[in-house]
Amino acid sequence: MKSGSMRKINLLTLAMALLIGQALAQKNYLQESKPDKTKRMQWWDDATFGMFIHWGLYAVPAGEYNGRGGGAEWIMDSHKIPVSEYEKYAAQFNPQRFNAKEWVRIAKDAGAKYIVITSKHHDGFSIWDSKITEYDVMDATPFKRDILKELADACKAADIQFGLYHSIMDWHQPDAKSKDFPHQSIVDPDFTKYREQYLKPQLKELITKYNPSILWFDGEWIPEWTEEQGKDLYNYLRKLKPSLIINNRIGKARGGFQGMNKYENAAGDFGTPEQEILKTSSQEYWESCMTLNNNWGFVKNDNNWKTAQSLIDNLVDITAKGGNYLLNVGPSADGMIPEPSQMRLAEIGQWMKINREAIYNTKGLATYKEGENLKFTASNDGKTVYAIFNKVNGNELKFSTIKPKIGSQIFLLGSKQALKWTTTESTTVVTLPADLPGSFAWTLKIQQ
Numbered sequence: 304m305k306s307g308s309m310r311k312i313n314l315l316t317l318a319m320a321l322l323i324g325q326a327l328a329q330k331n332y333l334q335e336s337k338p339d340k341t342k343r344m345q346w347w348d349d350a351t352f353g354m355f356i357h358w359g360l361y362a363v364p365a366g367e368y369n370g371r372g373g374g375a376e377w378i379m380d381s382h383k384i385p386v387s388e389y390e391k392y393a394a395q396f397n398p399q400r401f402n403a404k405e406w407v408r409i410a411k412d413a414g415a416k417y418i419v420i421t422s423k424h425h426d427g428f429s430i431w432d433s434k435i436t437e438y439d440v441m442d443a444t445p446f447k448r449d450i451l452k453e454l455a456d457a458c459k460a461a462d463i464q465f466g467l468y469h470s471i472m473d474w475h476q477p478d479a480k481s482k483d484f485p486h487q488s489i490v491d492p493d494f495t496k497y498r499e500q501y502l503k504p505q506l507k508e509l510i511t512k513y514n515p516s517i518l519w520f521d522g523e524w525i526p527e528w529t530e531e532q533g534k535d536l537y538n539y540l541r542k543l544k545p546s547l548i549i550n551n552r553i554g555k556a557r558g559g560f561q562g563m564n565k566y567e568n569a570a571g572d573f574g575t576p577e578q579e580i581l582k583t584s585s586q587e588y589w590e591s592c593m594t595l596n597n598n599w600g601f602v603k604n605d606n607n608w609k610t611a612q613s614l615i616d617n618l619v620d621i622t623a624k625g626g627n628y629l630l631n632v633g634p635s636a637d638g639m640i641p642e643p644s645q646m647r648l649a650e651i652g653q654w655m656k657i658n659r660e661a662i663y664n665t666k667g668l669a670t671y672k673e674g675e676n677l678k679f680t681a682s683n684d685g686k687t688v689y690a691i692f693n694k695v696n697g698n699e700l701k702f703s704t705i706k707p708k709i710g711s712q713i714f715l716l717g718s719k720q721a722l723k724w725t726t727t728e729s730t731t732v733v734t735l736p737a738d739l740p741g742s743f744a745w746t747l748k749i750q751q
């Protein structure tokens with residue numbers, strides 16, 4: 304081919320690349336089409352269950368300061384600990400028992416499909432090797448290991464999606480000082496400078512170094528943060544990684560702990576109920592985050608662990624209403640996920656081994672329950688319904704919400720034995736075996 308033609312092709316290719324680059328740079332991801340968002344969110348929607356991890360310097364005091372209890376990850380604020388005093392915890396943070404692969408195994412064995420860990424909580428401490436600050440695990444602690452890199456690598460090796468929780472509020476950065484949380488003593492903080500020269504560069508660093516699939520913002524309620532800044536940050540991050548999934552706390556739309564957007568066209572991809580579950584089914588993307596005891600961060604005296612029954616009931620209720628469940632662990636300062644947390648997660652994992660087909664790759668139903676002990680989920684194509692019950696009256700289960708397909712078979716998940724069933728205009732009655740597979744709750748698989 305003559306050199307002149309080659310030159311024309313190269314110029315054309317360059318022009319095309321420039322045009323594409325400009326288009327991407329100007330793209331407004333807040334105007335993403337519904338089909339594009341559905342495609343981007345699909346893995347997250349199908350995953351349904353994730354493990355939350357709150358871990359940082361606050362694990363060192365472990366809920367106690369100067370002999371007084373109160374505050375876990377909030378201990379710096381709860382006890383009004385001066386920044387210079389709180390920073391001293393960094394020298395004590397040396398979690399030699401931390402094993403990223405073990406943490407990922409615990410999550411995977413529980414049936415969690417993704418992990419979200421606190422890269423930086425409100426206290427401003429970075430648990431990764433940040434080039435933006437020396438208030439990080441590499442420079443300020445004797446541990447000097449990149450926790451996020453070890454965890455991101457372990458997630459990748461185990462096919463678990465890796466996500467990061469990142470606090471907009473920052474009690475350590477002088478320019479991040481908030482009127483509502485004046486931990487910094489400086490007189491005239493420059494919040495714009497914090498956002499542009501600290502918050503955004505750290506987020507770019509996190510995306511570039513650890514390739515998270517999810518960014519889970521928090522601490523957005525401070526008066527210095529606005530919906531407009533959230534929209535700008537959302538576009539900034541999606542331009543860095545278009546497939547990123549970002550919660551609604553990047554903006555200001557969430558209504559408190561109820562977590563869903565108070566207004567339309569807000570920044571963020573999913574609602575974030577906290578320590579509670581939506582009262583009804585929702586077609587919006589939403590994820591309920593909850594603790595296993597009373598605290599997010601490690602508190603040595605908090606032994607108020609939720610029962611496996613209540614945790615599995617929550618998972619079923621949330622799934623039936625179309626949501627995700629992000630269940631938290633708060634590791635100790637030496638790097639261990641508390642034993643009771645591990646036990647609860649293992650019990651959920653045992654239940655998921657039998658019933659996961661009713662949880663993963665399912666959708667919620669408008670009529671998602673009959674009474675309080677029978678909930679329904681459905682396969683994404685709607686052809687299969689799962690009736691999940693946690694109470695047995697005699698050896699029959701009756702329901703009227705679902706109409707099994709005449710001639711089809713009904714099975715219990717975990718059993719190969721087709722069950723006897725009869726149906727009238729209004730009610731279906733399924734005869735249950737004496738021995739039900741597993742504990743806590745059981746699932747009928749019904750073709751409709």
Ligand code: FHN
Nearest residue numbers: 357376377521522577592599
């Ligand atoms: O203040 C935080 C709290 O420490 C914790 O991180 C929860 C869980 O997401 N969110 C905020 C409280 O709404």
